[in-house]
Amino acid sequence: MYPAKISGVGSCVPEGKLSSRQLAEMLDVEEEWIVSRTGIEERRVAAEDEATSDFAYAAALRALQDASLLPEEIDLILAATETPDHILPPLSCQLQHRLGCRPIPALDLHNTCVGFLSALQIAEQYIKTGAHKHVLVIGADTLTRLTDYTDKSTAILFGDGAGAVVLSRAEERQGIVATVLHSDGRHFQSLYVPGGGSRRPASAEHKNKMVMDGQKIFKLAVKSMSSALIESLTTTGLSKEEIDWVIPHQANLRIMEAVARQAAIPMEKVINTVSRYGNSCSATIPIALDTAVKDGRIKRGDRLAMLSFGAGLIWGAAIVEF
Known part of the structure; x- marks a missing residue:
């Protein structure tokens, strides 16, 4: 069995921004109403000629560069997304070609906001068994394309972007210490998005835009991420004091604060990028990771707890020695 470590990180967000002030004018609400409920001051928005593969490609290139690897050295691509450029073929296949990789396996994961952690767990298994040496893991979404800007409960939350890591075979230490995943359908x-699938193809009656029970999701998110953190710590035998940084899914600042309170984790240990980028689904954790690595907060050897929940309901956690 081979240990797996994160050897490179990268991210990319669109240039376009939608501030909470601009959004407040669109929705006819106060800016403070948005910021106080979400902690989001602005979110990134893709231009009309941009799509998920554009940000995923740039994030992947940056992760490869950070890992000092060439595209042809990658053995597998795992792309977590709810918003591929097309219903088919997979986003990962587009990236395999665009990056210039060998004809390697390329898989998409449709696992909502927990997609990145799900892909990380799968990648680790391939590394452990010796099947692959370097796996490119990407979380990328353009959620503004699924956002109903007449619905105040969802319009204030979502943004676009991508983050990526390279998971590599390690010689000296175990980088991925533990991962836990759960679901409750x-x-x-x-x-969920009522229209656009095989049950209800998109139409005037069944729009392919998100709808949400905000109060229920809030409670489920806090409960599930807190329990995932406790489970992952119990699995590893670590205490919360031994965790240097917590990287939660950047859904909403109030959710992140509630999880920190319930787990007795000081907010100073919680990486927060939601104020600048909003909720970009599977991209939030790798974007937050890359941001904190690049600004010097997260250093090699730091122990990280990554937590996420998403529609499904799906939730999970990963303990990582960076």
Whole structure:
């Protein structure tokens, strides 16, 4: 069995911005109403001629450069997304070609906001068994294309972007210490897109835009991420004091604060990028990771707890020695 470590990180967000002040004018609400409920001051928005693969490609290149690897050295691509450029083929196949990789396996994961952690867990298994040496893991979404800007409960939350890591075989230490994932499909209608699938093709009656039970999602998010953190710490035998940084899914600042309170984690240890980027689904954790690495907060050897929840309901955590 081979240990797996994060050897490179990268991210990319669109240039376009939508501030909470601009959004408040669109929705006819006060800016403070948005910021106080979400902690989001602005979110990134893709231009009309941009799509998910554009940000995923740039993030992947930066992760490869950070890992000092060439595209042809990658053995597998895992792309977590809810918003591929097309319903088919997979986003990962586009990236394999665009990056100039060998004809390697390329898979998409449709696992909402927990997609990145799900891909990380799968990548680790391939590394552990010796099947692959370097796996490119990407979380990328253009959620503004699924956002109904007449719905105040969802319009204030979402943005676009991509983050990526390279997971590599390690010689000296275990980088990925533990991962836990769970699902409970009873809650799938608490946050979903009614139209656009095989059940209800997109139409005037069934729009392909998100709808959400905000209060229910808030409670489920806090409960699930807190329990995932406790479970992952119990699995590893670590205490919360031994965690240097917590990187939660950047859904909403109030959710992040509630999880920190419930887990007795000081907010000073919580990486927060939601104020600048909003909720970009599977991209939030790798974007936050890359941001904190680049600004010097996260250093090699730091122990990280990554937490996420998403529509499904899906939730999970990963303990990582960076």
